[in-house]
Amino acid sequence: MSLKNILFGIGRKVFGKKPDPSPATGQKQKLLTYEKPLTQDTGKELAKVELKNPPVVLKKTKPLHMGDDTAPAFGSSTYDWIMKKGAGKFSADDWIDHLTSTRKVNLKVFGKPTSKTVREPKKFRYDSGPFQGKEVVINKEELFDSNLAIFNEAGDLTGGLLYAAKKFGLKLDGNELGAMIKLNPVNRLRPVELGMPKGAMETFERTTQTAADQLKNIRKNYAQSAIRGSDEITDGIDEVIYKLGGLRNDQGRGAITAFADEIKAVRNNARMRPEDRKVMNKVLGEVNEAHAPLKNNKTYYGGETNYTLQGGKDYRETIMVLDDPISSNRNPFNKGGHFGEALPKETNNIYHIRYDTRFTPEGKKVFMINEIQSDVNQSVAKKLSKVKQLSGDARTNPFQADLELNLLANNRAKIMQEMNEAMMKRQPNKVQALSAELKDVQNKLNRTFSGRNTGGERFDYFPLVEADAYGDHALKYLTQKAAREGVDYVAVAPFSKLSFRQGYKKGNERFYGYADGKGIDKRGKAVMPELMRKLGNFYGSKAGPTKISLSDPKLPYKSVSKEKFKYPDSHKMKGKEITNEFHTEAIKDPKKGYKLILQNDPRLYFDAFAVKVSPLMRQTQKTYRHMGGLVVDMFKTRRYN
Numbered sequence: 202m203s204l205k206n207i208l209f210g211i212g213r214k215v216f217g218k219k220p221d222p223s224p225a226t227g228q229k230q231k232l233l234t235y236e237k238p239l240t241q242d243t244g245k246e247l248a249k250v251e252l253k254n255p256p257v258v259l260k261k262t263k264p265l266h267m268g269d270d271t272a273p274a275f276g277s278s279t280y281d282w283i284m285k286k287g288a289g290k291f292s293a294d295d296w297i298d299h300l301t302s303t304r305k306v307n308l309k310v311f312g313k314p315t316s317k318t319v320r321e322p323k324k325f326r327y328d329s330g331p332f333q334g335k336e337v338v339i340n341k342e343e344l345f346d347s348n349l350a351i352f353n354e355a356g357d358l359t360g361g362l363l364y365a366a367k368k369f370g371l372k373l374d375g376n377e378l379g380a381m382i383k384l385n386p387v388n389r390l391r392p393v394e395l396g397m398p399k400g401a402m403e404t405f406e407r408t409t410q411t412a413a414d415q416l417k418n419i420r421k422n423y424a425q426s427a428i429r430g431s432d433e434i435t436d437g438i439d440e441v442i443y444k445l446g447g448l449r450n451d452q453g454r455g456a457i458t459a460f461a462d463e464i465k466a467v468r469n470n471a472r473m474r475p476e477d478r479k480v481m482n483k484v485l486g487e488v489n490e491a492h493a494p495l496k497n498n499k500t501y502y503g504g505e506t507n508y509t510l511q512g513g514k515d516y517r518e519t520i521m522v523l524d525d526p527i528s529s530n531r532n533p534f535n536k537g538g539h540f541g542e543a544l545p546k547e548t549n550n551i552y553h554i555r556y557d558t559r560f561t562p563e564g565k566k567v568f569m570i571n572e573i574q575s576d577v578n579q580s581v582a583k584k585l586s587k588v589k590q591l592s593g594d595a596r597t598n599p600f601q602a603d604l605e606l607n608l609l610a611n612n613r614a615k616i617m618q619e620m621n622e623a624m625m626k627r628q629p630n631k632v633q634a635l636s637a638e639l640k641d642v643q644n645k646l647n648r649t650f651s652g653r654n655t656g657g658e659r660f661d662y663f664p665l666v667e668a669d670a671y672g673d674h675a676l677k678y679l680t681q682k683a684a685r686e687g688v689d690y691v692a693v694a695p696f697s698k699l700s701f702r703q704g705y706k707k708g709n710e711r712f713y714g715y716a717d718g719k720g721i722d723k724r725g726k727a728v729m730p731e732l733m734r735k736l737g738n739f740y741g742s743k744a745g746p747t748k749i750s751l752s753d754p755k756l757p758y759k760s761v762s763k764e765k766f767k768y769p770d771s772h773k774m775k776g777k778e779i780t781n782e783f784h785t786e787a788i789k790d791p792k793k794g795y796k797l798i799l800q801n802d803p804r805l806y807f808d809a810f811a812v813k814v815s816p817l818m819r820q821t822q823k824t825y826r827h828m829g830g831l832v833v834d835m836f837k838t839r840r841y842n
Contacts, residue, residue: 263330263821264276264278264281264327264330264331264332264821265277265278265280265281265820265821265822265823266821267280267379267382267383267388268280268284268376268379268383272820272821273388273821274678274681274821274822275387275388275390275674275677275821275822275823275824276821276822276823276824277343277382277383277385277388277823277824277825278337278339278823279300279339279340279343279344279382279825280379280382280383281327282299282300282323282325282337282339283299283300283375283378283379283382284375284379285325286299286375287375288374288375289374290372290373290374291372291373291374292366292367292370292372293358293363293364293366293367293371293373294367296350296363296373296378297350297358297363299323300323300339300344300350301320301321301322301323301339301356302320302321302322302323302324303318303319303320303321303356304318304319304321305317305318305319306318306319318356319356320352320356322338322339322340322341323338323339324336324337324338324339325337325339331817331820332739335739337823337827338827340825340826341591342591342665342666342667342670342825343382343385343387343824343825344361345361345591345593345598346385346386346387346598346600346664346665347361347381347382347384347385347600347601348360348361348362348381348598348600348601348602349361349362349363349378349381349382350362350363350364351364351591351592351593351598352591352592353588353592354588354592359592359593360593362378362381362601368638369615381601384600384601385600385664385824386523386525386600386664387664387665387674387824387825388824389523389524389525390521390522390523390551390664390674391521391522391523391524392519392520392521392522392678393519393520393521393522393540393543393544394498394517394518394519395498395499395500395501395517395518395519395520395540395543396498396500396515396516396517396518397494397495397498397515397516397517398494398498399686401491401494401495401498401515402495402514402515404491404494405448405449405452405491405492405495406449408487408488408490408491409445409446409448409449409488409491411487412445412484412487412488413442413445413446415480415483415484416438416441416442416445416481416484417438417442419438419477419480419481420434420435420438420439422474422477423435423438428472429472430470430472431472433470433472434467434470434472434473437463437466437467437470438467440463440467441460441463441464441467444456444459444460444463445460445488446788446789446790447460448460448488448492449756449788449789452492452495457488457489457492460488461485461489464481464484464485465485467481468481468482468485499543500516500517500518501518501539501540501543502518502539502555503516503518503555506702507702507703508555508571508572508699508700508702508703509555509571509572509699510557510569510571510694510698510699510783511752511783511784511785511786512559512750512751512752512753512783512784512785512787513557513558513559513569513571513752514557514558514559514753515557515558516555516556516557517555517556517557518540518553518554518555519553519554519556519678520539520540520543520544520550520552520553521550521551521552521553521554521671521674521675521678522544522548522549522550522551523548523549523551523663523664524547524548524549525549525600526547526549527549527599527600527661527662527663528599529597529598529599529661529662530661530662531661532661534546534547534548534549535549535550535577535661535663536548536549536550537549537550537551537553537575537576537577538576539553539574539576540553549577549663550576550577551575551577551578551663551664551665551671552573552574552575552576552578552665552671552674552675553572553573553574553575554570554572554573554675554678554679555570555571555572555573556568556569556570556571556679557569557571558688559692559749559750559751560749560750560753560754561689561690561747561748561749561750561806562748562750562800562801562805562806564754564800565689565690566683566687566688566689566690567688567689567690567691567692567747567749567750567811568679568682568683568688568690568691568692569692569693569694569749569809570675570676570679570691570692570693570694570729571694571699572700573668573671573672573675573712573729575663575665575668575671577661577663578663578665578666578667578668578671579668581596581660581661581663581666582666582667582668584658584660585660587667590666590667591666595658595659595660596660596661596662596666597659597662598662599662616635616638616639617639619631619635620632620635620636620639623635668708668712668728669728669732669826670825670826672712672728672729672732673732673825673826674824676691676729676732676733676736676812677736677822677823678822679691680736680740680812680814680818680822681818681819681820681822683814683818684814684815684816684818684819685819688814689813689814690747690811690812690813690814691733691811691812691814692747692749692809692810692811692812693713693714693729693730693733693809693810693811694713694809695713695714695715695716695808695809695810696709696710696713696714696715696727697715697716697766697779697781698716698781698807698809699713700713701766701779702764702766705768705769705772707721710722710727711727711728712727712728712729713727713728713729714726714727714728714729714730714810715727715810716746716807716808716809716810717746717808717810718730718731718734718745718746718810722772722773722774723774727810729810730744730810732826733810733811733812734812735826735827736812737812737813737815739823739827740815740817740818741815741817742812742813742814742815742817742818743812743813744810744811744812744813745810745811746808746809746810746811747808747809747810747811748806748807748808749806749807749808749809749811750805750806751782751783751784751805751806751807752784752786752787752805753787754799754800754805755789755800756787756788756789757787757789757797757798757799757800758787758788758789758790758791758792758795758796758797758798759784759786759787759795759796759797759798759805760784760785760786760787760794760795760796761782761783761784761785761796761798762782762783762784762785763780763781763782763783764780764781764783765778765779765780765781766778766779766781767779782804
């Protein structure tokens with residue numbers, strides 16, 4: 202029996218009406234695509250078609266494209282591996298064997314030898330295409346977020362479509378599983394970008410420079426003039442030029458208004474020549490036009506020095522949102538703790554990135570990450586172990602749950618019928634076994650249908666729960682953006698350069714790490730540097746410590762400040778003090794108190810961990826990090842966010 206028949210035949214009997222095979226939640230899916238799509242069908246719509254009427258031919262396409270001709274920004278290697286299974290329908294156990302690896306482990310319990318089966322991540326290598334020879338891992342979190350398979354601590358299947366299919370004895374083909382992968386809420390994330398659009402700042406700087414040159418030419422007409430009132434005009438033009446120069450560092454409403462008021466005052470001087478007045482009108486109009494893209498893309502936290510390293514250009518903020526309601530949560534929409542006023546009412550704020558543009562000593566552009574954070578997932582990751590996060594007990598994933606529910610509801614009816622028959626035949630052992638199975642199914646229905654947990658504290662569900670997961674997604678989003686905008690590196694501000702300003706937080710030290718890539722106590726591996734290493738390996742690039750500018754090298758006069766941080770007594774480096782320099786402002790012309798630091802001056806640069814952007818990063822990025830499969834390590838150190 203096919204999934205189609207289950208949904209449309211048996212489902213009608215169970216629920217009294219023809220069930221909808223589309224996801225339980227969701228508006229129209231929004232893939233993160235940069236190119237104009239070749240088709241109007243979204244991944245969600247294509248997945249629905251596949252579930253209703255799976256084609257005979259498996260939809261194998263280019264790696265990570267998930268069966269579509271149009272390349273999405275993010276794709277799934279798990280989808281590619283599912284299609285490698287080949288044509289035909291397979292049992293749930295067959296699919297679990299395909300998606301995971303198992304091995305026997307010998308051990309002793311109370312001194313007696315025994316063994317257990319350990320479920321581990323499935324690894325495979327691409328045998329063709331741009332990633333030929335590259336190894337990938339089937340990530341447990343992707344199976345959970347797709348609601349395809351959920352495992353408990355022992356590695357047993359406890360939820361998802363494959364769990365229900367196993368209970369019912371249903372066989373599924375690759376297109377049906379592939380559809381579930383495509384319906385993953387991670388594939389529906391949408392970026393909301395705040396800050397300057399591509400090239401806007403460069404255009405504004407060119408415009409202000411041209412405007413300054415034009416104003417200087419006008420000034421010459423009055424500098425040598427003996428006409429009464431000429432000094433008033435030259436002084437006014439000097440003030441206009443000064444305020445114009447200030448706009449390069451401050452594009453706020455107050456600064457642009459002050460410039461406009463000053464130029465209008467000079468323009469309205471009765472002694473100014475009509476032709477000069479026309480030029481000044483033209484200057485005002487051009488500056489306002491070039492400034493418009495900047496003021497219409499407001500950012501929120503660029504001035505928060507505890508979280509933002511001063512001196513960068515083109516400061517931007519990106520919020521990754523999920524527009525679908527999450528029905529199992531206390532509130533189906535949650536805008537999180539940051540950027541609430543920037544987002545529509547009905548959306549879920551999954552995580553945000555704050556970054557700016559800097560330069561290497563060779564003049565190469567760098568996206569510098571100031572912060573990556575998920576307000577909604579941070580507390581969950583702190584309170585729940587990795588196993589608990591993905592077990593299905595503490596967090597209920599409602600996406601695509603209706604497929605599982607239809608199967609389980611019918612399975613419940615079937616079990617009850619068999620129990621009645623067993624009781625009539627006086628088969629107590631069979632009744633007991635069926636009763637236990639019925640309880641298992643009912644608990645699963647309760648959790649999925651109503652969002653209730655069988656015990657313990659309940660936590661809201663959001664995809665990409667751990668910092669490692671959304672940090673990986675953010676990094677891949679930025680590297681793809683960098684590749685498409687001609688940016689050469691993506692770097693992360695070291696803990697010792699920025700995040701220590703918030704006071705010592707182990708989570709920040711672990712996540713951002715140091716310039717050499719080390720983590721807590723300057724040992725081991727930090728999260729973001731390690732993700733950069735793996736990304737570089739996968740896309741034929743490299744990652745490591747890189748010299749990054751403290752401010753714009755083209756503006757030689759710097760306002761330099763210093764700050765100090767001492768490690769707490771609880772730290773292995775207790776008593777050690779860090780002294781940092783940073784640039785609060787960089788300007789073109791000399792100013793009292795400002796230091797001249799030229800482009801080739803070593804004082805202009807600091808070390809940060811960075812990944813070099815390769816041309817291949819323009820293509821579809823792989824969702825989910827390389828690690829994080831089905832291995833359970835009971836002795837693993839708790840993660841910090």
